[in-house]
Amino acid sequence: MAGPVLEMRSIVKTFPGVKALSDVTLTVRQGEVHAICGENGAGKSTLMKVLSGVHPHGTYEGDILFEGKPCSFKDIRASEQRGIVIIHQELALVPFLSIAENIFLGNEHASGGFINWNDTLKHATELLRRVGLTDHPETRIADIGVGKQQLVEIAKALSKEVKLLILDEPTAALNDEDSGKLLELILELKKQGITSIIISHKLNEIRRVADSVTILRDGRTIETLDVKAESTTEDRIISGMVGRDLDHRFPDRTPFEGEKEAAPALEIRNWTVHHPIDQQRKVVDDVSIHVRRGEIVGIAGLMGAGRTELAMSVFGRTYGRHAGGTVLKDGREIRTKTVAQAVEHGIAYVTEDRKHYGLNLIDTINRNISLSALGKVARRGIVDEQEERQVAEGFRKSMNIKAPTVFEPVGKLSGGNQQKVVLSKWIFAGPDVLLLDEPTRGIDVGAKFEIYTVIDQLAAQGKAVVFISSELPELLGMCDRIYTMAAGRLTGEVSRAEATQEVLMRQMTKDKEVSR
């Protein structure tokens, strides 16, 4: 194989108070797909920011050689001129501009300051074809799905004559089908001679597209492995990431054996919800599920199956327009029209989107934790700050939230630690039923295990847990029973013993006519 196209040597990057990278060396060969993996906070994103000039030359130590020549980028533009393009985890597209306008944003096909639209559209169409999109380049970004938006990002990168493409968790927000397309595209680009660096948590993806993988841990390079080699198994990569052998990725769970006779802690009957804007569309269609105390019940489904919508509409009608169905708690019908009512009845919903719906990022850990149950640390409307602080300190220790004090703004924590704060917040509210929506999305293997352990403990304490996830192995590893949903409807219910990935996937992809 060809020689190195990129060499990063002994990179050290410090932020005030934190050493984000303490000694990272990365060598990427010409024309390969190079994966980088590591726990959250291992320094992956920081490393890529150093490479792409987000952190300019001079704010870090160490050398970067690209195509044999040293690099000293002062900003992203400088790195893009050399052909290094980074696509961030959060897409950087303007929703109300067209695909074509977005592709050439900051790089317009113009003469004398005026845009040449014919030229723009022609080039945009060509680029879209290269990434396998057939949409018209004048379509607004807001009108296409996340999967296509990701492809537009790549088209944008291609427009800049990219030689080294960096993708930061490109499939985190995509469903399996879109992920598959994206991975195919990366392999296709590889044939065209474009080198890629892909940051990913998903080990099966890495095995599918990558040639080699570099593992980072605590700001250091641990090792670089040849993915194609026999010895490079998923367990091998995981043990590199966490620095210990992971015999099991899930805590040992004693399967639920509660009294089946007692009324379930939460029962949802014939629940139907319409889309908030398109009111004809049923997003959740006649769904009935139940969960008992001490039980962990999974809900599997592909994107658009209506799982989040089900949970949110039950939790204070925070999604869509309710069109029918009842909620029963311990056998008695309850009203959950507002979040406050739902919380009062002992229901908690842990969102899949912690940054937008779960946390006040500019506020501190303690104040985030107490928010949903301020009454517990307040007397006559006045918050007892010492007590609040003590509660937060307790969670910081028991949940192993990595932060110097509970007065740290949540926005400064890594994804896994943020997730622990969201969980703490809802555990503090003292619910009987927890609706967990993708509780391990976008967090690393080590933190995942910690969160699984917490969920397991919650069930052991007699809480009823509904576990919504897109990752089948985690549902299989954690749940006593798994419901499957497709296109808003319940398509199956599988016990722990019967459940396999194949069984679940078959039910998740059931068509309407098949099940009816």
Next chain:
Amino acid sequence: MSTDVTDKVPAAAPPGGSGGSSSSGGGLLQLVLDGLRRNMRQYGMLIALGLIVVLFQVWTDGDLLLPRNVSNLVLQNSYILILAIGMMLVIIAGHIDLSVGSLTAFIGAFAAVLTVENDVAWPLALVLCLVVGAVAGSIQGFLIAYLGIPSFIVTLAGMLLFRGMTEILLEGQTLGPFPDGLQKLGNGFLPESGPDTNYHNITLLLGFVLLAFVLLQEVRERRRSLEFDLEVAPRSLFLLKLVAISAAIITLTMLLASYKGAPVILLVLGVLVVGYGYVMRNAVFGRHIYAIGGNLPAAKLSGVKDKKVTFYVFLNMGVLAALAGLVVAARLNAASPKAGTNFELEAIASAFIGGASMSGGVGTVLGAIIGGLVLGVLNNGMNLLSVGTDWQQVIKGLALLAAVGFDVWNKRRVGS
């Protein structure tokens, strides 16, 4: 009683903020510097205010801090400070209120119509004015919170509307004078009693009672933190803080006591600052304001009744605007159609100088007061130096830019 009293608020900010320093034995100066560096945002403006005061004190050959002028400074700025408190809440909640200047004028006019034209007893008029302010605020609050009309639009409309109604009410005339009782609110001083000591006895007494209260509060808070086994600032830093607070309170008390004593409005303002500071820091309601301003969807999903909170924030702004309107009218001893012009801008500027953020979720009541005082001292100092209003505006504009610019720079420096 003084506004400096409320030094307590930033000082009492999470003791854990200086947690790391408890172990370092780098001497007192080092500790202070560390503390400052970490809480740049909180102390930066306080230090800036101190610098401005010292600067003008030198430039005016000591006129700025003459007892009479200090008294004046309080009286001149009281209504902007009252508005700034309410505005801070509005901005923290993620909104803006452009109507307060006009509302201030309207309430002044209403008070004049009641007391001057219709001989309504002043205490009753005062209550009625506050009620009208509450109604005005709650109408705007309802439109913003429950109908979802942006606050900028609603209060822009309110700004025009209340101004117009003021002129209708006054028929373009100036109306006055006000009854004595109401005048006291804007111009009066606390009554005096006891032996002649060359100082205002009641002011001295109040000052020292306040000092004792604040010190006790600080000590109690520290003791409780220790009881709960929580980290606290090192003893030397804590003592230094107490000394600083004491010096500030004693200085202000002595200054005021050696003139006519504490102005009535200072007492009102002191109560407001302590009360609102406490609510914003410790009350569930205050927390909810920060939460909806910081991340509205997350607050909603946490069960915060966001609409109710927004409604009350605007209702409260209406009441405070009414109070400010009464103070302005009382101070000028007349209701004028042009009263309160640009007050909303001064209040907004005070909040931003004092550390509020355009996107909401950030700010303290004390910050608003400090911001208001920065503007107030600039005003007063420049008046003493006979700087024209033309240049005063230029300089105040630059001060606002500098303050917010410093904040932005500081945030970037810390790295976020």
